Structures are given as structure tokens and as C-alpha cells.
Amino acid sequence: MSVDLAHIRQVMAEADCLYTEAEVEAAIDRVAVAINADLAERNPIVFCVMNGGLIFAGKLVTKLGFPLELSYLHATRYRNETQGGDLFWKAKPEISLIDRDVLIIDDILDEGHTLSAIVDFCHQAGARAVLTAVLIDKDHQRKARPDLKADYVGLGCSDRYIFGYGMDYKGYWRNAAGIYAVKGL
Ligand SMILES: O=P(O)(O)OC[C@H]1O[C@H](OP(=O)(O)OP(=O)(O)O)[C@H](O)[C@@H]1O
Numbered sequence: 562m563s564v565d566l567a568h569i570r571q572v573m574a575e576a577d578c579l580y581t582e583a584e585v586e587a588a589i590d591r592v593a594v595a596i597n598a599d600l601a602e603r604n605p606i607v608f609c610v611m612n613g614g615l616i617f618a619g620k621l622v623t624k625l626g627f628p629l630e631l632s633y634l635h636a637t638r639y640r641n642e643t644q645g646g647d648l649f650w651k652a653k654p655e656i657s658l659i660d661r662d663v664l665i666i667d668d669i670l671d672e673g674h675t676l677s678a679i680v681d682f683c684h685q686a687g688a689r690a691v692l693t694a695v696l697i698d699k700d701h702q703r704k705a706r707p708d709l710k711a712d713y714v715g716l717g718c719s720d721r722y723i724f725g726y727g728m729d730y731k732g733y734w735r736n737a738a739g740i741y742a743v744k745g746l
């Protein structure tokens with residue numbers, strides 16, 4: 562499928578900026594302070610959820626001042642679309658989780674099916690504790706479970722389709738240095 566780059570550029574030009582780069586960086590700092598306070602003695606395995614978690618995870622882990630192991634996993638249910646479907650595992654963790662404390666880092670908690678499935682997987686794989694950090698939590702009533710929350714949340718947003726800081730619009734603008742909402746979505 563060919564990509565209409567003019568459309569991709571137009572989406573950026575018309576988008577609403579929800580958070581500037583400075584605001585996102587301040588949120589990442591706050592999350593790092595909380596995680597440093599909680600996990601410094603727990604020798605965690607930290608997983609970045611690809612692709613969207615890449616920027617948040619990369620920035621966050623450099624602010625964590627304690628020993629940790631860093632890896633990635635790849636589960637997707639949007640696959641460059643703006644509507645979610647079934648969860649598809651592209652890469653499961655290979656490192657043993659038995660009796661380990663695990664921190665999952667992702668960009669967004671939307672309906673939460675992705676994070677729930679990843680947390681369940683880690684528990685089934687023998688993790689002692691599974692904690693979650695998301696850059697942004699979307700506010701609506703469609704969570705996979707009503708009580709679904711991440712342990713560490715940088716920012717909140719209204720129920721719109723957002724991109725930037727790792728989050729894509731049709732595979733693009735993960736590189737945007739701010740968090741934007743698509744006009745009309
Ligand atoms: O809370 P949910 O409704 O499950 O949605 C959140 C997930 O959706 C996005 O992933 P996506 O499947 O788009 O893959 P990507 O990370 O490669 O963009 C995002 O990175 C989260 O992992």
C-alpha cells in the first residue's frame with residue numbers, strides 16, 4: 562500500500578498539541594522519581610513494549626539510577642490503524658521471569674487490552690511482581706477492566722487519537738517531539 566505523505570504532513574500541520582516537549586519531559590522526570598523510590602533495591606527486568614514504548618522507555622531508563630536489566634517485547638493490536646483489533650505477539654520475552662520483579666514500559670494505556678495481556682503473560686511466566694509505566698493514560702469508559710490503571714502514569718488525555726513521543730499516526734510521527742491529537746479523531 563502506498564503512503565500518502567502529503568496526508569501524513571497535513572495531519573501534523575492540523576493536529577492539536579496536547580503536550581509540548583517540555584511538558585512531556587517534565588512528566589518523564591516525575592515518573593522516574595517515583596520508580597527510583599520504589600524499585601531501586603529490586604533488581605527488576607525492564608521491558609520496553611515495541612514500537613510505541615521506545616521513546617518513553619529510552620528516556621526513562623536513563624533517569625533510573627539503580628541496577629536493572631533492559632529488554633523488549635513486541636505485542637501489537639493496532640498495527641498502524643487507528644482502531645484496535647486482536648493482540649498479536651511479534652516477540653515474547655526470552656529472558657526468564659521466574660521470581661523476578663518486572664517493569665513494563667509502554668507509551669499509552671488506551672483500552673488496556675495490550676497491557677493486561679502483557680501483565681498476564683509475565684505472571685504466567687513466573688514473575689514475582691509486575692509493575693507498569695505508561696507515558697499517557699486515555700480517559701474514557703472503555704477500559705478492558707473498570708479498575709485498570711498503570712502503576713506509573715506520566716500524563717492523561719481525553720478520548721482522541723494521539724501521536725508523538727513514540728505513538729504513531731498510520732506508522733508516522735512517532736518522532737514528533739510533543740503529544741498531538743489528530744484533527745477530527
Ligand atoms: O490500551 P490498548 O487499547 O490496548 O492500546 C495501547 C497499545 O496500542 C499501541 O500499540 P500498537 O498496537 O498500536 O502497536 P505499536 O506500539 O507498534 O504502535 C500502544 O503502543 C499500546 O501498546
Ligand SMILES: Nc1nc2[nH]cnc2c(=O)[nH]1
Pocket residue numbers: 639669671672721722723724728729730
Ligand atoms: N498512536 C496511538 N496509538 C494508540 N494505541 C491505542 N490508542 C492509541 C492512540 O491514541 N494513539
